[in-house]
Amino acid sequence: MSGVTFEQLLDQYFINRVVRPATELSYRKVVRTFQTFSKALPGKVDYSLVLEWRRYILVTRKREACTWNNKVAHMRALFNFGIRTRLLTQEENPFNKAVVRVGKKKKKTLSTAQIKAIYIVMEQYNERERLLAQSNVINVRANACYPAWFWLAVLDTLSYTGMRQNQLLHVRLCDVNLEERWIDVVSEGSKNHREFRIPITSVLYPRLKMVLERSFAAGAEPDEQLFNVNRFDLKRKVRSEYENGSTEMGIYPIRAFFRRISRECRFAVSPHRFRHTIATNLMKSPDRNIQAVKRLLGHSSLRSTLEYIDEDIDSLRDILEQELVR
Template identity: 50%
Template sequence: MKINAFEDVLTDYFFSKALRPATEWSYRKVVKSFLGFAGSNILLNDVDKKMVLTWRRSVIADNTLSKRTWNNKVAHMRAIFNHAIAQGYFSYRENPFNGVIARPDVKRKRTLSDIQIKKIYLLMEQREGDEYLGKLEGRRNALKPAWFWLTAMDTLNRTGMRQNQLLHIRLIDVDLDNSWINLRPEGSKNHKEHRVPITAKLRPRIEYLFNKSVERGAEMNDQLFNISRFDGTRKVQSDNMDHPPLRAFFRRLSKECGFTVSPHRFRHTLATNLMAQPDRNIKMAQVLLGHSTPAVTLEYVEADLNRVRMMLEDMEAA
C-alpha cells in the first residue's frame, strides 16, 4: 500500500496503536504545527533532515518556544516517521527526526506563592458569593459557576493530581466514607491506578458536587467534574467534559489574577511544599503524586536559602 500523505499515515498509525484520545489529539496538534511551517500539501517523502533543522530554528529562535516544547514535537514526529519507515511508506531508511533534539535549560519548577494562592481563593470565593446573591447573572463566563470551578481548583490544589486525572474521575471513584478518591489508570501519565486522600477542608466541596451531580441525574459511572450539568447557558448536557472548559477556566483565572495559574502549578507547589517539610517522607510524597520513581519526586527538593545564608555568614564570621 502506498501512503505518502500525513493524514493517511496518522490514521494508519492510530489504527496500529491503542492510544488514548488525548494522545491522538497531541499527535494531530504536532503534525498541524509542522504542516503550518512546511505547507499543508507537503508529502512524507518531501521531508529531510535540513527541513527538520530549519523547523527547529523556526520553533526555538523565531517563535521563541522552549527547547522542551521542541523536544516534545520531535518525540511525536519521530514516532510517526518510525512507523512510516517500518511500514515502507517512507522512501528513506534514516528517520529525519533522529538526532535533532535540543538540550533543554533546567529551570526551577513553576510554583505559586502563599500570597498568590490567597489571591486566587479570594477572587473565586468573592465570585461564588456574588453568584449566590444573583449579582453575576447574564452572559457566559469561563469562571462560572464559581462553586463548581472552586471545587475543581481545590481538588487540584489539595491533592496534586493532574488535570487529566481530574477529568477521568467518576462518581464511583469517590469514597466519602473512607475519604479517598481513586485515580484511574487511563487518566494517569504512567498508566497506574492510585488513590489520593480527601482532606477535611476539601471534603465539603467534593460532597456537595457529588450530591448535586446525583440530583441532576448522574449515575455512578458518570464523570464527576462535568460543567454541562451546572452551566445554565449550555443547551445540551454532554456525557463528558473534555479539556477545553478546564483550559478556558485557567486562562480566564490567570487573566483576572495577573499571573499564570494552572493545574500543574498547583501540583508543583504541593510537591515542593511536601519536600520542604523537615520530616519529609519521600515514599509518601511519591505515592501521593503518582511518580514512578523517587528520583522524580526528589526533583522538588530545594535548598533552604535562609539556612544556606546562615551557614555562609557563620563561615564569614569564623
C-alpha cells in the first residue's frame, strides 16, 4: 500500500492505540511539520530524505537537538506501526539511526531575584485591577495577565508544588482538600500516568482557597477544572467555546500569560522553570530531601530526581577558597 497518505496512517495508528488527546495532537503536529518540508507520501520516505529534513530542522530552522529527537520518536513509532501492519512497503524504518546526541544542559531555573520580579509585576496588575473595581470602571482592554488574582494563584501553585503544566490543567475542584491540606494529582495529567498526592503549604493555601471559593460562587461543579480562567472572563469563555467547543481552559491562555510576563520581566518565565527551581533548591541537600523531591515531582525512579542535583556555586567557591588557602 505505497499510496497510503499520512492522514490514513495516523487514523489507523490511533484506531489501534488508546492515547491521550494531547498525544494525538502532538503526533499530528509533527506530521504537519514534515509535510511542510516534503510532499512525499509515507511509502516514499527514505533515509536520505530523513537526513535532509534533519539538516533543515537543525541548520536552517536552528532548532535544538532535543526538538529534532522528539520529532524522530513520533515518526519512528508511526512508521514502525505502518511497516508492521503492512500499510507501508519499507523493509526498514527510515527514521532509525536518525537521532542526534544531545548535550546535557544546565537546568533552567529562576533565581530568587527573578521570582521576586515576577511577583512585583503581578502585584502591580492586582493593585491596578483593585483600584479599577473600586472606581466601578470595567477594564475592557484584553490582557493575558487578567485577572491578576487568578494568575497569582497559578504562580503560587507552580512555585510551591512543582507541578507540570498539564498536571495543573487536570486538577479538579474535588482534587483539593483544604482541611487536610493536600492536592491529588491525577494520572490523566501526569507524564508517567501516575497518581500521587502533594501537600498544600501555608503560603499556597490563601490563594488556592480564593480560587476554590470564587469557582464555586461562579457555579462550578466539584468535578470541573480548578484552574479555568474562562470562568472569570466572559470574553475568553465565549471565544474558547467557539474555537474549541469547550469552556475548559487549555494551554493557550497559559502560554499567552507566560509570554506576557516574560516580556515584561525581560527574562524567560515558564511553568517548567518553576518545577526545575523548586527541585534544584531542595536537592541542594540531597541526603535529606531526595525522597521528598522524588515524591513531590511524581518521579518513578530516583535517576530522574538525581538530575536535579546542581552545583551550588557558593559552596563550590568556599571549597576552592579553603583548599587554595591550605
